[in-house]
Amino acid sequence: MSTHWDPPPPLIILILALLNGSSSFAAPSDVSETNYTDTLPLRPSGRMYKMLELYSDDDYDPNWDTNPPPPSPSRGTNLQSCDYDPCRELQTPCAQLAASSGCLCPGVSGPQVAPEPPDLKRLSMEGSEMVIQWCAPSSVVTHYEVVVGALEPLVFGEDQRSGVVGE
Known part of the structure; x- marks a missing residue:
């Protein structure tokens, strides 16, 4: 009504x-x-x-804002950044940290947006293998694929930040 x-x-x-x-x-x-x-x-x-x-x-007021103001933080919300490092290996995803502690995560593009490439931190040869280290992008990522030449891509989980390519 x-x-x-x-x-x-x-x-x-x-x-x-x-x-x-x-x-x-x-x-x-x-x-x-x-x-x-x-x-x-x-x-x-x-x-x-x-x-x-x-x-x-x-x-009718054409200047009336139809977007409501963002909700104010509720009591108990931690207004500090989550202890999340996009380069740290095997860490809890930031969204889970935020849900459990109320901390704030850095901005992440949604799943409808193509992910940005990860930030390459280190490439090093160790014997006949290449060690690759990267940092997660500010995108929704489900896995990482490392491709070397014409070889099959190697797949790493979303919580991994390094991998070994070679024999």
Whole structure:
């Protein structure tokens, strides 16, 4: 049910004013002997004008913000950043840290956005193997694929930040 009250049409207000006896009309035969101010067309009183102004269609405000303000932090919310390092191996995802402690995570793009590439931190040869270290991007990531030349990609989990490629 709408909380907005639609005003009655002006015709109904006019009829109600007539029924209330707030105006008198003279018959055409009586006009010659009647004061002309008594025969003027019915005009709403000042109060009626105000009522009509209140319920006009001009109450639309194009500057009204339809986006509600962001909710204020509730009690017990920790307004500190989560202890989350995008380069740390095998750590709890930031979203889980935030859910358990109320801390704040850095901004992350949603799953509908293609992820950014991870930040490559280190490439080193250790014998015949290559060790790769990376930091997670600010994107939703489900796994990492490391591709070397024409070889099959190696797949690493979302919580991993390093891998070994080679024999």
